[in-house]
Amino acid sequence: MSAPTRRSAEEIGSTPAGPRALPPLRPQRAVPAPDEVDTVLDSGLRVIAVRRAEVPMVEMRLRVPFADVSGVENSDHPAVAELLATTILSGTQRRSRVGIDDDLAGVGGEIGFAVDPERLAVSGHALAEGLDTLLEVLADLLLHATHPDDELARERERLVERIEMASAQPSIIARRALQERRYGTHPVTQEMPLPEDVTAVTADAVRALQAAALRPGGAVLVLVGDLDPSDAVRRVEAALADWTGGEAAGMPALPALTARDLLLVDRPGSVQSQLRLSAPAIGRTDPRYAALQLANLSLGGYFSSRLVENLREDKGYTYHASSSLELDPHGAALLVETDVASEVTAPALLEARYELGRLAVVPPTADEVESARRYLVGSLLISMTTQAGYASTVASLAAHGLSAAWIREHPARVEAVTVDEVAAAAAEFFAPIHFTGVVVADAARCADGLRALGGVEVP
Numbered sequence: 001m002s003a004p005t006r007r008s009a010e011e012i013g014s015t016p017a018g019p020r021a022l023p024p025l026r027p028q029r030a031v032p033a034p035d036e037v038d039t040v041l042d043s044g045l046r047v048i049a050v051r052r053a054e055v056p057m058v059e060m061r062l063r064v065p066f067a068d069v070s071g072v073e074n075s076d077h078p079a080v081a082e083l084l085a086t087t088i089l090s091g092t093q094r095r096s097r098v099g100i101d102d103d104l105a106g107v108g109g110e111i112g113f114a115v116d117p118e119r120l121a122v123s124g125h126a127l128a129e130g131l132d133t134l135l136e137v138l139a140d141l142l143l144h145a146t147h148p149d150d151e152l153a154r155e156r157e158r159l160v161e162r163i164e165m166a167s168a169q170p171s172i173i174a175r176r177a178l179q180e181r182r183y184g185t186h187p188v189t190q191e192m193p194l195p196e197d198v199t200a201v202t203a204d205a206v207r208a209l210q211a212a213a214l215r216p217g218g219a220v221l222v223l224v225g226d227l228d229p230s231d232a233v234r235r236v237e238a239a240l241a242d243w244t245g246g247e248a249a250g251m252p253a254l255p256a257l258t259a260r261d262l263l264l265v266d267r268p269g270s271v272q273s274q275l276r277l278s279a280p281a282i283g284r285t286d287p288r289y290a291a292l293q294l295a296n297l298s299l300g301g302y303f304s305s306r307l308v309e310n311l312r313e314d315k316g317y318t319y320h321a322s323s324s325l326e327l328d329p330h331g332a333a334l335l336v337e338t339d340v341a342s343e344v345t346a347p348a349l350l351e352a353r354y355e356l357g358r359l360a361v362v363p364p365t366a367d368e369v370e371s372a373r374r375y376l377v378g379s380l381l382i383s384m385t386t387q388a389g390y391a392s393t394v395a396s397l398a399a400h401g402l403s404a405a406w407i408r409e410h411p412a413r414v415e416a417v418t419v420d421e422v423a424a425a426a427a428e429f430f431a432p433i434h435f436t437g438v439v440v441a442d443a444a445r446c447a448d449g450l451r452a453l454g455g456v457e458v459p
Contacts, residue, residue, distance in 0.1 A: 037229035038403060043244050044217030047236050048394055049229035050404065052387050057108075058131050058225030058232075059387045061395035062122035062138070065218050065248040066115060068187040076201065077209075078117070079193035083147075083155060084206045085115040090151035092144040097151075100137060107133045111141070117188045118251045118329070119399070120214065125388070128226040135239035142214060142243055152203045160195045167192070170267070170339065170440060174274035177265045177438040182257050182278055182333070216240070217247035220398040224391035254331045256280075260436045261457045262349075264450055266443040273345040273441035274337070275352060279434040281325055281332040284400060290413045291425040292325070297372035298364035298422070299323045299355060299430060300336060304371055306355050311338055317348045329400050334429060336437075345441050346449030349456075353432045360431040363423030377411045384408075 035051040068077035089111070091097050104110055107130020114121045126134040166172050172192070179189035221240075223232050257280045282289055293301075300307035300323030307321040321338035336356070340348040364372070384390050384407065394404045439446070439456060450456040 033405070033408060035229055036404065037233050039233060041216070041237055041240075043240070044215075044219070044247060045236075045240065045243070046218075046220045046398065047233050048220065048222045048398060048404070049227060049232040049236075050222075050224045050390065050394065051227055051229055052224050052390060053226040054387065056128045056226045057387060058126055058128050058134065058223055058227055059391035060111075060122070060124040060126075060134060060138070061220075061222040061391045063220045063395055063399050064120045064122075064214060064216075065118065065250040066120040066213060067118055067249050067251040068190065069249045069252065073185055075187075075190075076193075076197050076205070077187075078190040079197035079201050080205050080209045081115045081120070082159060082193055083152060083198065083201050084209055085113040085120065086155045086159060087147045087152050087206060088113050088141055088145045088210070090148055090155075091146050092140045093146060094140055094144060095137070100141075103133055103137055106130070109134050109137075111137060117190050123392075125225075131223075131227065131232065132235060132239070135235060139239045139243060142240070145210060147203050147206045147210070149203045152201075152206060156198055156201060160198050163192060163195050163198065167195075170270065170272060170274050173265070173267065174276050174337075174438060174440045177263070177440055178276040178278060181263050181436060181438050183255055186252070186255055188251060188254060188328070213249055215245040215248040216243050217245075218250060219248055220395060222391050222395045222398065224387050224394065251328075251330060254328065257331070257333055258436065259434050261455050262435075262437045262439055264443060264447060264456055264458045265438050265440045266459070267440050268442055268444065270440070270442045271342055272339050273342055273348075273439060273446060274339050275345070275349055275437070275439055277336040277352065277356075277435045277437035279334045279429065279436070281334045281429060283327055283332045284397075284402060284406065288421070288425055288428075290410070290417045291421040292429060293376055293414070294369055294372045294417055294422045295359065295364060295426040295430065296323050296325055296334065297376060298368045298426075299359050301372070302375050304375075306359065307336070307338070307352070310351050310355055311340075311348060315344075315347070315351060317341070317344045317351070321352070327400065334435075336435075342442055342445045345439065345446040346453045349439065349450070350453060353455075356430050356432045356435070359426045361427070363426045364419070366419050369417075369419050369422050373414055373417070376414050380407065380411050380414070 038048045040046045066081060068075050070077060089100060107126045109126030109130055111124035124134060183189050221236060282292060299305055300321055307323060311317045311321040317340045318338045323336045326333045326335055336352060383393050393407055397406055447458050451458050
């Protein structure tokens, strides 16, 4: 008996008449709504508990508005808040750092804290049977963290070192310059404190900020896992009964993002340039949002996009070029970014502007829209497949005042978008005249080319 003939992948995918046609995609199935309770406690804390019993675990996400509302320029709030997040696990009035770790380890749990200009974020998980312990440790940290002087001194030194290292990174320099170009001195720009501000922070200042600003009103606690939602809410209410004190401090409204020339930020000796372009956008509740998402994907939102095809595949200017939507409870923005060699700074900016203009006047084709649609719907569904992913997605939506129903319903909205609606969104939002931004580069090497190109403020 002779051995079977082996065919290559190309042969399998072809016929004498040409390549085999891909079978049509099946209709998108509706995402079933899980068993869920979404309620606000008397303290003002919003609790969302969702039953997802795939594994015997519980994921926890807590988002507390934690903005600087002092109105004082060069406030020390970012530095104090950052040290609060790094020292809160150092111990409480009842537990040492080791005691916290031991209690969580006993239920297969972890807790982590992070802070940004808008909120304090807490992420954690535990075995389902350890939910009470997870909530008890959380309450102890929120109410009784001591921020010991010696721990704060050590964390202060570590934080200064991390900031100094990060501040030398081109991406961090570009991000800081972009935020200032877009929003001036608004607190949202204070994404990283200055080393000298961190050095000046005392343990008393950290304790005072926790007592004054870490409040439940307006905060959101999400629990997703092998739990009974109503029972989980009762457990939260019991564990956090003493967490009171009114409304947490929300971020003031962002200033309008206005179009103007890009700003050249000199970085002497740099061998690469960072291009960051930004324009106003719309949020999730706008009826045009799904069309905007598809237009953005076609431009640079994933690998099969126009920016990647032009700047990476055709010109070879960069390894990475992208466009994205930045969503904030107070606004939304488009961001186009790429890093290129210094000698092609002006040509790369020219091509990026060209692709923006081309998208606005030569909108995505039906094939481009369909490819973006499949990618977007698949990404949405993937984000909900695990307990951790679902918890993070729900917490993010809740920060924008939305429920989990939005993410379950959004695939259908994406499916309903027409090619004409994507074209309209492309024309409305991606025209180059709507953008501002920064070019971080060695001015000695790039200024002449950028000046000749125009639309760049060269100091």
